Structure formats: C-alpha cells, structure tokens
Amino acid sequence: MRIDLHTHSNVSDGTETPADVIRSAAKAGLDAVALTDHDSTDGWDQAAEAAVQHGLAFVPGMEISCRTDKGISVHLLSYLHDPTHPGLLEEINKSRDARLTRAERMVTLLSEDYPLTWDDVIHHVAPGATVGRPHIADALVAAGVVADRSEAFNSILTSHSRYFIQHYAPDPALAVGLVRAAGGVPVFAHPVASSRGRIVGDTTYREMIDAGLLGLEIDHRDNPEEGRKFLRDLAAEHGLLITGSSDYHGTGKPNLLGENLTDPAVLERIEELGTGSTVVR
Numbered sequence: 001m002r003i004d005l006h007t008h009s010n011v012s013d014g015t016e017t018p019a020d021v022i023r024s025a026a027k028a029g030l031d032a033v034a035l036t037d038h039d040s041t042d043g044w045d046q047a048a049e050a051a052v053q054h055g056l057a058f059v060p061g062m063e064i065s066c067r068t069d070k071g072i073s074v075h076l077l078s079y080l081h082d083p084t085h086p087g088l089l090e091e092i093n094k095s096r097d098a099r100l101t102r103a104e105r106m107v108t109l110l111s112e113d114y115p116l117t118w119d120d121v122i123h124h125v126a127p128g129a130t131v132g133r134p135h136i137a138d139a140l141v142a143a144g145v146v147a148d149r150s151e152a153f154n155s156i157l158t159s160h161s162r163y164f165i166q167h168y169a170p171d172p173a174l175a176v177g178l179v180r181a182a183g184g185v186p187v188f189a190h191p192v193a194s195s196r197g198r199i200v201g202d203t204t205y206r207e208m209i210d211a212g213l214l215g216l217e218i219d220h221r222d223n224p225e226e227g228r229k230f231l232r233d234l235a236a237e238h239g240l241l242i243t244g245s246s247d248y249h250g251t252g253k254p255n256l257l258g259e260n261l262t263d264p265a266v267l268e269r270i271e272e273l274g275t276g277s278t279v280v281r
Helices: 018-027 044-054 086-110 118-122 133-142 149-154 172-181 202-211 225-238 264-273
Strands: 032-035 057-067 073-079 185-188 215-219 241-244
Touching (some): 018 032, 032 044, 044 057, 057 172, 086 133, 086 172, 118 133, 133 149, 172 185, 172 202, 185 202, 185 241, 215 225, 241 264
Parallel strands (some): 032 057, 185 215, 215 241
Antiparallel strands (some): 057 073, 073 185
C-alpha cells in the first residue's frame, strides 16, 4: 500500500478542493491518504465521499498550529480524533479567530508599501477556509509583487519581516493532551525542519511525550538527513510511531503526493489507537 498522511486542501492553504486532493491522490497511485488541513476538519465529508468513489482509504486528520513558550512554532498532526470534542474544538476555534485578526493586521501593514487590499486576499480564500499567510502570498502573486508563494515567504512574509505578526497558538503539550482526549492520534509534524525556522529542544519533546505524543513525522522533505537519525533514535527510545508524507498543497508548494510514504503497519496501529473517528473505505 502507498500511504500519504499529510495533505492540504483549499479548506486551509492548499489550492485544490478536498475532492480534488483525493482525485490527485488516486492519479498519483496512492492507496490511502489523510487530509490534514490547518485547524479545520471542514473538508472531511467531501474528501471521504471522493475517496469512496475512487477506491482510496481516507484518513480523517488535521494539522494544529502550536507555539512553545519560547515562541517556536510547532505543527501537530492529529488523526482519527472526534471533530466535535468540546475542549479541542474550543482551542482550534480560538486559533482560527486569531489567524483572521492577524491576517487583517498584516494586510494593513502591507498595504502601506504594496498594492494590496483585504478584498484581494479574501478572493483567494475558499468559503469557510482558515485564513493564513499563504492566501496573502497568493494575493501578492496576483498583484505581480512576487513570482510565487515561495518568493513571498522568503522575503515579504518571512517571520523576520516588519509585516509579520504572531497569532495565538496553543502550547504543544496542551494540544497533544486535547487530541488524546478527543480520541485522536497525535504525531509531531516535520519536527527538525530547520529551514522553516527555529526547532524545539529536548524539553519540548519530553513535555509532548509525557502528554501522550504517539508519533513523529520523520520522512518529510523538510527534515534534514542528520535530523532524521535523531528522530529515529527518539522514536525507538519511546516507542513512537514513524510516519512519512508529502505535505501536499496542490500548486501552493512543490511537494508531490507520495514523495514520502507511511508503512501500512503504522496506519494499522493508528487505526487501533484512534477512537474519535474512523478510516473511510
């Protein structure tokens, strides 16, 4: 089986609808795929329906944006959680609201120097989607300011830019605990992706493991090889699951579906551990 457990649709910052992500996964020869939109499960129903039509297994998931007390960004993948769990839902909604306010403030700053309005950004956001920097990047591309999202993130939208504004995000250990309470399987996404910014130290790993972390996303293009060895040793020491995936965003990133895969035995274990929702076949 070819299994990819990290993809995004236009419900967050991908460029394809949930159904089109599934269609693309089928064309790429995948047998199972997870939809893990940022802080949202709104694409699950559409993706599940498409997966049944195309003969794929659909793994319900989500990617939760977190931040340590040192300001380091952490992304947590959640699989098979209950999307209606009150505690998790409250925290996710808090983050989504903060993302919206943050995006509006960033656009206000950007408009001082670039031909950009809030309406320009909203044009690139699907109804009900989580607004984020990728949508601002798309508006900058459309305005001819930059060539693509990558250029926008490497220059105007970098965290070191004067236009960058932080938004609320839960502590990683808190998020892990909420995912477990919601019957989900928490997996630390691309933990050593140093090209994205600062990465966490031993204390954060220990706190997340103590809170119930169950896996590490190791085979990911943004994890350097030397970091992967550290992660494999950590997984072996603590009995953590190892996943691999593409982090597909349609045309929003160069990542290709199936460029990294998860072992079928790991998906079986995720199904055994997850009690909040089920894989759709």
